[in-house]
Structures are given as C-alpha cells and as structure tokens.
Amino acid sequence: MEQYERLKQLVEAAAEDVSKATGGNKAAGTRVRKAMQDVKAAAQEVRKRILEVRAETEG
DSSP, rough: OOHHHHHHHHHHHHHHHHHHHTTTOOOHHHHHHHHHHHHHHHHHHHHHHHHHHHHHOOO
C-alpha cells in the first residue's frame, strides 16, 4: 500500500533530525515537529485506506 510506504519514508527521513534535536539543535527540533505533522497526516491516510479496504471486502 503506497500510503504506508509514504508513512515509513517520512519517519525514516526525520531520524537524523531527531538525533540532532535531542542533542540540542533547535532548528532540527523545528524540522522534527514539522515532520511529525506530516507523519500524522500520512498515518491518517493509512487509517482511512484500511477502513476503505475493509468496507470493500465486507460489501
């Protein structure tokens, strides 16, 4: 499912900035917060798609 793959890519892309942010880099922290908003939206898309798949298989 492409939505799930996008979600994984977003999380992986944020990994380096997470490390920097925990080291005290404020700019990296801002980038992580932005990335987490994108992750949240992508996770919602995955959830929506899973519900659609379930509805298709039941109906």
